[in-house]
Amino acid sequence: MRDIMRRCSCNIVKLWAKDPRIPIEFDKKLNEYSIVYRDPSGNHSLPLHHCPQCGGRLPKSRRDELFFKPSRSECRRLDRLLRGVQSVDAVVKVLGRPDKRYRAIRFPAREKAIYGYQDIKRSLIYFRLAKTVDVDVQEYDDGKIGISYVPKLKSASRRQLG
Secondary structure (H helix, E strand, C coil), X not given: CHHHHCECCCCHHHHHHHCCCCCEXXXXXXXXXXXXXXXXXXXXXXXXXXXXXXXXXCCXXXXXXXXCCCCHHHHHHHHHHHCCCCCHHHHHHHHCCCCEEECCECCCHHHHHHHCXXXXXXXXXXXXXXXXXXEEEEEECCCCEEEEEEECECHHHHHHHC
């Protein structure tokens, strides 16, 4: 167990983050290293918690300080409201007009084959329904929907993250 708590000693991730050919970046505001990539839905990052070379832990992320922890009671309330809802129209009947709508997202055939992605017909986001999470609703080309609860950024953090 002691080895898990050991800090990274080789600093290779720090060096990789400086090399523009390697898809690793250091985010000063979050104090974390991430693997970064882009797909048709936008830019993404996967936080690294341990060094891939030496296994040591990387700096402690500030993510918990900057984002709310989703409230169980809020998520349960939203689950109850959305129980049995199977279409975007049904979501709108239950939750009302969304605060934001996003365009369709089409994924290349290769990414669909590798990752199992489905094209997204439309996305709706509700910011006003809960204090700790936003509700993200996606409708796929097959008509099915996905609903996610996304942790909200704390208001003081908005200034820090710009």
